[in-house]
Amino acid sequence: MSHSTERDGRADSEVPRSAPPRAELDADIKELRAALGLEPPVDDWPFAAPRFSEGPRRRLTEVARLLLPDHAAETLEREWRTTGWWWMPGIDNEWECSFASDRFAAGVWGPGLRAAVSRTRKSASVQFPPSAGERLDRWSSISPMHAAHVTMLELLEADPQWWDTVRHGDYVVAADDWVSRLQDSLSGLPGDERRSAPRGGSDGSNLLDYAAAGLVQLGGLALTDAATADAVRQCVICDTPYRVRALSAHEVYTVGSTQYCPLCCADVVQGVLHDQGAMDPWANTAIWAIRTVSAHDFSGPPSREQVAAPLRGPRERHLLQVLTRMLIPRDAEAVFQPSRKQRSWTEWLALAEVLGEGQRQSRGTWITATDGHLCRSMFERHIDDFMTHYDIAHNPEPQYPYDAGLNPAGLRADWQLADGTFVEALGLTGTSEYDQKVERKKALASRFNVPLLLITPADLGRLPHLFAPWLV
Ligand SMILES: [Zn+2]
Numbered sequence: 001m002s003h004s005t006e007r008d009g010r011a012d013s014e015v016p017r018s019a020p021p022r023a024e025l026d027a028d029i030k031e032l033r034a035a036l037g038l039e040p041p042v043d044d045w046p047f048a049a050p051r052f053s054e055g056p057r058r059r060l061t062e063v064a065r066l067l068l069p070d071h072a073a074e075t076l077e078r079e080w081r082t083t084g085w086w087w088m089p090g091i092d093n094e095w096e097c098s099f100a101s102d103r104f105a106a107g108v109w110g111p112g113l114r115a116a117v118s119r120t121r122k123s124a125s126v127q128f129p130p131s132a133g134e135r136l137d138r139w140s141s142i143s144p145m146h147a148a149h150v151t152m153l154e155l156l157e158a159d160p161q162w163w164d165t166v167r168h169g170d171y172v173v174a175a176d177d178w179v180s181r182l183q184d185s186l187s188g189l190p191g192d193e194r195r196s197a198p199r200g201g202s203d204g205s206n207l208l209d210y211a212a213a214g215l216v217q218l219g220g221l222a223l224t225d226a227a228t229a230d231a232v233r234q235c236v237i238c239d240t241p242y243r244v245r246a247l248s249a250h251e252v253y254t255v256g257s258t259q260y261c262p263l264c265c266a267d268v269v270q271g272v273l274h275d276q277g278a279m280d281p282w283a284n285t286a287i288w289a290i291r292t293v294s295a296h297d298f299s300g301p302p303s304r305e306q307v308a309a310p311l312r313g314p315r316e317r318h319l320l321q322v323l324t325r326m327l328i329p330r331d332a333e334a335v336f337q338p339s340r341k342q343r344s345w346t347e348w349l350a351l352a353e354v355l356g357e358g359q360r361q362s363r364g365t366w367i368t369a370t371d372g373h374l375c376r377s378m379f380e381r382h383i384d385d386f387m388t389h390y391d392i393a394h395n396p397e398p399q400y401p402y403d404a405g406l407n408p409a410g411l412r413a414d415w416q417l418a419d420g421t422f423v424e425a426l427g428l429t430g431t432s433e434y435d436q437k438v439e440r441k442k443a444l445a446s447r448f449n450v451p452l453l454l455i456t457p458a459d460l461g462r463l464p465h466l467f468a469p470w471l472v
Contacts, residue, residue, distance in 0.1 A: 057081070058238035058263065067320050072327060075285040079272045080238070129155065129162045139252075143244060146252040153253045157310075158465040235261035236319065256311045257318060267326040268311070274332035277342040282327075283351075289327035290352035297321060300370045300385035301354045303378065304345045309461040346378075379427040379457055380414060386463045392470045393418040401448045406440050413441070413452075417470060421451040 058080045065073050135154055139147040156163050232241050242261040251265035252258060260268075273282050280286075294301050296317065307328050313321045329348055349355050367375045369384035373396045387394045398416035400407050413422035422445060426438060438454075445452040459466055 058235075058240055061235075061237060061239050064237045064319065064323060067323055069285075069288060072285040072288055072323075075282045076272060076323075076327065079282070129159050131155075131158070142256070143247075143252055143258045146244075146247065146249050146258070150249050150253045153249060157462050158468075233259070235259075235264055237261075237264045237322065240264075254310050255322060256313075257322075260322060264322070264326070268322055271328055271330035272326050273329045275329050275342045275348075276332045277340050285327055286329040286348065287352045289324045290329075290348060291354055292320070292324045293328065294349075294352070294354040296324075297389075298382075298385055299389035300381065301349045301378075303382050303460055305457075305460040306382060306463075312464060377425075377427050379460070380425045382460060383423070383425050383455060383463070384415070386467070387415070390467065390471055392467060394423070398422060400441060400444045401450070403444060403447065406444050406447070411437070411441060411444065417453075419451070419470075421453055421470075423453045423455065426454055426456045 058077070060068070060073055060077060068076070132151065132155060135158075136147055136151045139150045139154075143150070232243055234241055236259045238261060240261040240263060244258050246262050247258055247265060248262075251262065251269065255265050255268055273280070273286050290301075293307060297313065298306060307325065311318065311321050311325065329343070331342065343351065346355075367378065367381050369375050369381045369388065371384065371388045373384050373394075375381040375384055384394070384396075386392075394415040394417055396415055397412045400411045400413065400422075402408075402410070414425045415423040417423060424438070424441065442452065442454075444450070453466065455463075455466060464471065
């Protein structure tokens, strides 16, 4: 196995996971296991290899271990041993965790950006939405270095209409210029170094392009922070030394904090437990994670999208949130002769016994939400549970006002909020009968001045944004 492949194996979410032939996989595993007990593998990293008395190893910190049952702590440390590590010589030739985004960050602070910033200020301007300043302030208090990038990623999710207006401006020209400069500055580095740069990967590269545009605009702020981003810290979860600049904007955005190392951030994004269809010794840990997430974060069984959404818990619960997200089971794409069928997400929820009475619902039957409200689908239930969890008062099935033309037979919305807003969960769009009904509801709402909030399955990951006006 080539060593660059070995490092790619965990580089970040942008690396495609294809299925290697079985024999190669076995050889890789053997080599990795052998290497773990001995010296770290010879790397193609263009620096001198540091000397280790023993191989670097991630171990749970006391504070993290206290939050986990014994089997979950064992599972996590066992999975860490078999998934490898990343290292580079850092200060005093001690090892530290590093990713390609490290270099990406170095590119950010280079003279190319400074030139692009001054040009951009002359050639382009953009009207930010009113919430941008507040978001930027909040992210600046978490990580000034990432604040501009992450704010742009958040705006993309919270305000897609605004992004559409930005997308078509001369602003994008400036972003392109910046991105190509960044690519130039990385061109001498190994291939896997370039993947974390904007447009380098298949996943989210466009987002990063636009985020980069934001950074150009706000560059003056970010440029001042290079020194603090360079300090070495210890990961709160696994004690790994790392620098804040080794965290990518996407990781900071997803995890919502900079107190975890890049390895732990990758574990949150990708998961540690992958369902290979085997009799996994970690099933109990996965079940514990699903139950904990269901009880603490969602007041009910979450959808896949909800579990993958950025973590935004209160500070005192954040560490537990991060640990449970790491241990939520994920699909494995490369499966060789599974000894059992891989479980779907719903099957995992059923195994963890978090679905409640309605777990075998089919089309046309009802599911009970956590607060007892009847819902027609898991989708409705997610929204109902979301409102329950955040203390948003909601009455199910309010009637639209009577209208001889538009509403002779008493159309109902899904919920009514305390301020009179009607909420509709649009789970079946695309069938013409359903779409016509939605159009009639919209017309009714506008005729009678009823505020209307429409939610589609694509919105599940951003419910906190949609419900922001009602969150206390
Ligand atoms: Zn860590």
